[in-house]
Amino acid sequence: MRQRLAHRRAVEAAGQSVWIAFGGVADQPWLRLLRPGFRHCFAALGDEAGWTVLEPLSGRLMVARLPVEGSFDLPAFYRRAGLRVLGPFTPGDPAPRLLPPIAPFSCVALCRALLGPEAPAAWTPYQLFLGLGGQVKENNHQT
Structure with a gap:
């Protein structure tokens, strides 16, 4: 339990924020069943020192600390x-x-x-997008 509290203090001290990105590439045939433009999502964690990307790929999880300044506007x-x-x-x-x-x-x-217990219930990237307050203009699929 102590370790968990230490992690929480580290996150708070770093001013960590989560950004969720949504895209539409279907690298697996079954992904074509999902809504175009919302076939995948991944997370970027920002803090004062920079950015860490967590990208679940087919069969593995990629975690990368990006070689950019903390002030870089990754979103x-x-x-x-x-x-x-x-x-x-x-x-x-x-x-x-x-x-x-x-x-x-x-x-x-x-x-x-990453968002924790307050995250909206969702099975698909599109459901998560809507649950997080995203809006889609139907004429051109832009937010």
Whole structure:
């Protein structure tokens, strides 16, 4: 329990924020079943020292500390690249559970885990986008 409290203080001291990015590339055939533009999501954690990206890929989790300054505007960079980006959010507190989660590990599950118990219920990137307050203009799919 002490270790968890130390992690929480470290997050608060660093001023960590979570940004969730949504994109539409379908690198697996079954992803074509999902809404275009919302076939994948990933998280970027920002703090005063820089950015860490957590990207669940097919079969593995990529975690990368980006070689950019802490002041670099990564959300704007992703938006210019055509992604939809929501945030900043504060990383969620850990919550006790009676049973372990039964949901499969997915991009949505990872993003929800970072947001904590207050994260909206969602199975697909589009559901998460809407649950976090994102809006889509139907005529051109832009936020």
